[in-house]
Amino acid sequence: MLYPSIDNLxxxxxxxxxxxxxxxxxxxxxxxxxxxxxxxEKPKSYKFVGIALEEIVNDQLTKRVPKEEQ
Incomplete structure (x- = not known):
């Protein structure tokens, strides 16, 4: 199974x-x-995209929404 899963992301x-x-x-x-x-802190992935996905699933990386879109 892949980590992090698409459902969690x-x-x-x-x-x-x-x-x-x-x-x-x-x-x-x-x-x-x-x-x-x-x-x-200790990513499971060694590729940059995998690390970015781990950051998303751990709530360390989110999407910014411009104020006019809110």
């Missing part, structure tokens, strides 16, 4: 599109800037 964000967008942006941040350390 979709409880944190409202759509698969948001999930992909948020995790891809965070993964790119970590890849391009080595000073950006993972928010997860």
């Amino acid at each position: 979709l409880e944190k964000l409202d759509s698969k599109y948001s999930l992909v967008t948020v995790s891809a942006r965070r993964a790119r941040e970590m890849k391009e800037d080595s000073a950006r350390v993972p928010l997860v």
Whole structure:
């Protein structure tokens, strides 16, 4: 079974599109800037996208909604 599961991730964000967008942006941040350390203390994944997904499921990474959309 994959960790984190898609069901757990979709409880944190409202759509698969948001999930992909948020995790891809965070993964790119970590890849391009080595000073950006993972928010997860001991990530199970060694890939940037996997680490970003772990951050989402642990409520350490969320989607920002601009004020005009709220």
